[in-house]
Amino acid sequence: MGKKEKVKVSFNINKKENFSNWYSEILDKAEITDIRYNVKGFVVIRPLGAFLIENLYKLWETELQKRGHFPVFFPTVIPEENFKKESQHIEGFSPEVFWLEKKGEEKLALRPTSETAFYQLYSLWIRSWRDLPLKLYQRANVFRYETKATRPLIRAREFYWLESHNCFASREEAEKQVQEDIETTKKIMYQKLGIPFLPLKRPEWDKFAGAEYTIGSDVLMPDGKVIQQPSTHLLERGFAKSFNIKFTNKEGKEEYVWQTCYGPAVSRILASLISIHGDDSGLVLPFCISPIQVVIVPIYTMKNKRKIWKKVQEIKNKLEQEGIRVKIDDSEKTPGEKFYFWEVRGVPLRIEVGEKELKEKLTLFLRDEKRKIKVDLKEIKKQGLNLDKRLKRKADKEFKNSIINCKSLEEVKKTLSQKKIARCNFCFIDKRGEKCAEIVEKNFLAFVRGIRHDIKEKPTGKCVVCNKKANVVVYIAKSY
Amino acid sequence: MGKKEKVKVSFNINKKENFSNWYSEILDKAEITDIRYNVKGFVVIRPLGAFLIENLYKLWETELQKRGHFPVFFPTVIPEENFKKESQHIEGFSPEVFWLEKKGEEKLALRPTSETAFYQLYSLWIRSWRDLPLKLYQRANVFRYETKATRPLIRAREFYWLESHNCFASREEAEKQVQEDIETTKKIMYQKLGIPFLPLKRPEWDKFAGAEYTIGSDVLMPDGKVIQQPSTHLLERGFAKSFNIKFTNKEGKEEYVWQTCYGPAVSRILASLISIHGDDSGLVLPFCISPIQVVIVPIYTMKNKRKIWKKVQEIKNKLEQEGIRVKIDDSEKTPGEKFYFWEVRGVPLRIEVGEKELKEKLTLFLRDEKRKIKVDLKEIKKQGLNLDKRLKRKADKEFKNSIINCKSLEEVKKTLSQKKIARCNFCFIDKRGEKCAEIVEKNFLAFVRGIRHDIKEKPTGKCVVCNKKANVVVYIAKSY
Numbered sequence: 001m002g003k004k005e006k007v008k009v010s011f012n013i014n015k016k017e018n019f020s021n022w023y024s025e026i027l028d029k030a031e032i033t034d035i036r037y038n039v040k041g042f043v044v045i046r047p048l049g050a051f052l053i054e055n056l057y058k059l060w061e062t063e064l065q066k067r068g069h070f071p072v073f074f075p076t077v078i079p080e081e082n083f084k085k086e087s088q089h090i091e092g093f094s095p096e097v098f099w100l101e102k103k104g105e106e107k108l109a110l111r112p113t114s115e116t117a118f119y120q121l122y123s124l125w126i127r128s129w130r131d132l133p134l135k136l137y138q139r140a141n142v143f144r145y146e147t148k149a150t151r152p153l154i155r156a157r158e159f160y161w162l163e164s165h166n167c168f169a170s171r172e173e174a175e176k177q178v179q180e181d182i183e184t185t186k187k188i189m190y191q192k193l194g195i196p197f198l199p200l201k202r203p204e205w206d207k208f209a210g211a212e213y214t215i216g217s218d219v220l221m222p223d224g225k226v227i228q229q230p231s232t233h234l235l236e237r238g239f240a241k242s243f244n245i246k247f248t249n250k251e252g253k254e255e256y257v258w259q260t261c262y263g264p265a266v267s268r269i270l271a272s273l274i275s276i277h278g279d280d281s282g283l284v285l286p287f288c289i290s291p292i293q294v295v296i297v298p299i300y301t302m303k304n305k306r307k308i309w310k311k312v313q314e315i316k317n318k319l320e321q322e323g324i325r326v327k328i329d330d331s332e333k334t335p336g337e338k339f340y341f342w343e344v345r346g347v348p349l350r351i352e353v354g355e356k357e358l359k360e361k362l363t364l365f366l367r368d369e370k371r372k373i374k375v376d377l378k379e380i381k382k383q384g385l386n387l388d389k390r391l392k393r394k395a396d397k398e399f400k401n402s403i404i405n406c407k408s409l410e411e412v413k414k415t416l417s418q419k420k421i422a423r424c425n426f427c428f429i430d431k432r433g434e435k436c437a438e439i440v441e442k443n444f445l446a447f448v449r450g451i452r453h454d455i456k457e458k459p460t461g462k463c464v465v466c467n468k469k470a471n472v473v474v475y476i477a478k479s480y
Numbered sequence: 481m482g483k484k485e486k487v488k489v490s491f492n493i494n495k496k497e498n499f500s501n502w503y504s505e506i507l508d509k510a511e512i513t514d515i516r517y518n519v520k521g522f523v524v525i526r527p528l529g530a531f532l533i534e535n536l537y538k539l540w541e542t543e544l545q546k547r548g549h550f551p552v553f554f555p556t557v558i559p560e561e562n563f564k565k566e567s568q569h570i571e572g573f574s575p576e577v578f579w580l581e582k583k584g585e586e587k588l589a590l591r592p593t594s595e596t597a598f599y600q601l602y603s604l605w606i607r608s609w610r611d612l613p614l615k616l617y618q619r620a621n622v623f624r625y626e627t628k629a630t631r632p633l634i635r636a637r638e639f640y641w642l643e644s645h646n647c648f649a650s651r652e653e654a655e656k657q658v659q660e661d662i663e664t665t666k667k668i669m670y671q672k673l674g675i676p677f678l679p680l681k682r683p684e685w686d687k688f689a690g691a692e693y694t695i696g697s698d699v700l701m702p703d704g705k706v707i708q709q710p711s712t713h714l715l716e717r718g719f720a721k722s723f724n725i726k727f728t729n730k731e732g733k734e735e736y737v738w739q740t741c742y743g744p745a746v747s748r749i750l751a752s753l754i755s756i757h758g759d760d761s762g763l764v765l766p767f768c769i770s771p772i773q774v775v776i777v778p779i780y781t782m783k784n785k786r787k788i789w790k791k792v793q794e795i796k797n798k799l800e801q802e803g804i805r806v807k808i809d810d811s812e813k814t815p816g817e818k819f820y821f822w823e824v825r826g827v828p829l830r831i832e833v834g835e836k837e838l839k840e841k842l843t844l845f846l847r848d849e850k851r852k853i854k855v856d857l858k859e860i861k862k863q864g865l866n867l868d869k870r871l872k873r874k875a876d877k878e879f880k881n882s883i884i885n886c887k888s889l890e891e892v893k894k895t896l897s898q899k900k901i902a903r904c905n906f907c908f909i910d911k912r913g914e915k916c917a918e919i920v921e922k923n924f925l926a927f928v929r930g931i932r933h934d935i936k937e938k939p940t941g942k943c944v945v946c947n948k949k950a951n952v953v954v955y956i957a958k959s960y
Contacts, residue, residue, distance in 0.1 A: 075519060
């Protein structure tokens with residue numbers, strides 16, 4: 001299939017009703033990933049996907065650096081002895097670990113996450129309270145042998161993330177960091193990219209292996225399943241004890257450090273970005289993150305070709321001076337083919353320049369609303385920012401309408417069948433509540449995702465499962 | 481060891497005479513790497529190293545994108561069947577490959593390089609001449625089981641690079657790409673970073689496994705050994721045939737594509753950057769790449785503290801408006817401790833602000849010349865650019881003085897013992913010359929590195945080894 005043929009593809013799949021198919025097709029047609037690599041669970045990220053992942057990394061790295069984190073690169077391999085140091089951790093991760101064939105004496109794992117790599121060095125780097133806080137992160141690919149069905153970007157055996165590992169002198173500071181991580185997530189994922197989420201404190205039985213507690217960010221995908229986005233963990237001092245990470249405090253006494261970690265999986269965030277904003281015609285990318293923010297399509301005849309091209313170049317130069325990422329589509333396709341090509345790929349704004357536009361205002365196509373308006377060149381940036389606001393507003397509304405208060409298991413069932421999240425009174429999210437959660441899971445294949453961490457929600461009745469006094473308000477959802 | 485104690489370290493090692501020690505110590509004292517990770521050949525890259533690696537990536541990625549390359553991310557694992565498709569390639573790499581313990585049916589390798597990952601997909605992506613040229617790259621970590629002694633950044637079992645893999649419709653275009661790659665190397669490594677190198681066409685027996693020919697960039701390290709920096713390979717059509725990468729040409733006929741690949745190893749380039757410009761007092765970083773370009777050290781008493789801090793903040797703001805990366809050292813160290821701290825870490829410019837500087841010009845310390853001058857604030861950027869020019873000029877001079885014309889093996893021996901590169905007449909760099917190269921290797925533990933690719937050099941006498949007619953001018957050096 002040559003370039004000529006490729007562009008004739010049109011895209012028209014009902015995202016809401018047939019999400020699974022929509023998702024697979026858009027990754028293929030917008031050339032984000034290729035699933036034909038010959039290893040199960042490993043996909044190839046194509047240029048559009050790679051640019052988006054790079055841009056997501058940039059957003060998170062900039063924000064983390066602003067908040068006092070520094071980058072590092074740790075080895076991809078972790079020796080077995082490190083893993084064994086924290087028993088809960090190895091128990092949680094060992095079924096998922098890829099091991100290397102032995103070369104030397106040591107047995108090596110491909111990192112599924114890097115606590116046990118970082119913390120060995122932390123025990124060497126930290127000596128006194130002056131070395132704290134220590135806030136480091138790395139951009140890294142990690143490996144997990146998923147046994148459930150894999151899906152590109154959503155659940156793969158290799159994925160791309162950032163992991164930040166932090167040490168503090170007190171529990172108070174560590175908890176502040178957890179709060180800061182949630183703010184970082186909110187600032188980028190919600191305020192910038194327009195992806196709404198629930199910051200939920202996970203139930204005891206669902207926390208990170210080795211953590212005291214875990215706050216996950218649940219995003220609702222169009223098929224009614226939530227997906228965990230950045231999670232942040234208060235590690236208490238379990239790892240510090242296993243790895244002997246101590247500091248001398250201001251009084252000259254030795255203490256173990258308090259630790260947190262935070263892990264935005266950028267490839268999975270990309271999956272949400274695609275799924276939340278995309279529509280039945282393909283991708284819709286926020287202006288702020290799109291590798292191409294404005295595509296210019298010249299529409300000319302042999303007669304006015306020169307004038308049109310001059311104008312098109314002028315527009316490009318002006319926009320680039322404003323820091324906008326612009327592409328002129330100078331391919332041999334017809335204008336109609338070009339429109340399709342960039343619509344499927346989600347370019348937020350398209351400027352069409354024909355004979356009329358030489359004299360009058362520009363014709364601007366808004367990808368999200370799929371309509372054309374007339375604008376001055378100097379309005380383009382504002383139009384981009386407005387588009388992002390609309391995307392956020394739309395996603396917000398949908399998300400709010402998808403959280404339903406449920407007073408009975410019957411209502412929970414109905415809510416889940418409508419691809420929504422059930423908000424209910426519940427007995428406990430510590431060990432005492434696990435039985436009730438198991439009933440939910442068994443009956444509905446759904447999960448008690450936890451309680452709100454950003455606000456305090458007071459239960460007013462009885463547990464939706466066991467009917468005993470409710471102590472918490474939980475969110476129940478199907479999940480990836 | 482707390483922060484207080486760390487800063488008291490001073491650095492004073494003769495780089496030229498004791499390079500090996502200098503190199504190990506500077507990596508440690510400037511906190512670039514940590515070798516205490518408990519797996520042989522794998523080191524931890526600390527913040528200064530990570531920032532520099534990020535900046536190097538940025539330089540190369542910007543340049544590659546300008547020249548029409550697009551980013552991708554391929555899986556880290558490569559199935560054995562892909563490897564086996566190109567016999568020379570597997571033969572060249574298989575001793576170095578890390579294999580994973582089998583999980584499914586397929587045997588998986590950690591990529592030592594990604595030709596056999598990319599090219600399987602290229603056979604699916606390329607159909608017609610319209611799909612060409614295809615120019616893709618990825619930033620990636622690669623894995624090689626080195627059996628020689630490992631050295632941080634120089635030879636490690638995991639390292640950080642970019643690999644660009646390109647397909648063309650004709651040999652001519654492919655050779656043009658090889659030329660372009662050399663220009664890219666020259667533009668960044670030499671013109672920007674001030675690291676001189678020889679672009680050498682490798683002898684037949686030393687080319688990349690699966691290539692028709694290889695151009696390597698040899699940088700001379702202070703211990704007299706050359707290190708290969710970015711190499712670019714004309715793959716001819718061996719891989720295209722093994723992976724069945726064909727296109728329909730404009731005449732409608734099927735042809736195999738012509739391929740090239742290019743691999744700047746950014747972690748190894750960092751090793752050269754450190755080694756070429758560093759001096760006996762520590763790191764010296766070029767202004768253009770240093771994560772901190774200007775450090776400001778306030779020198780105050782209780783009396784003028786407020787005024788000094790105000791001034792320092794003003795200077796920082798003004799410089800940041802110019803796009804300069806500035807840090808105020810507001811730690812509790814003494815000014816002397818601060819000077820040492822940033823000198824070892826190679827910060828190119830230091831501004832000292834005391835009572836005098838409130839009225840007169842600023843005091844600027846130039847890291848490369850280790851002297852202070854008086855300047856106006858608006859000159860700072862120019863001083864940074866000048867510093868880079870001086871570094872380049874100094875490296876240039878040293879490099880030129882290190883290439884010695886040798887007419888006999890005796891002279892070669894003497895040149896090598898003086899930590900220099902021997903330039904000699906030689907019989908052949910195809911198979912016919914291999915015996916002579918073996919004699920060089922056996923006698924001097926040195927290597928025939930190849931012939932100049934950027935200029936044509938005519939031999940005027942006889943082969944320095946066999947005394948038969950010389951057909952080429954080669955460069956002989958010890959190497960990493």
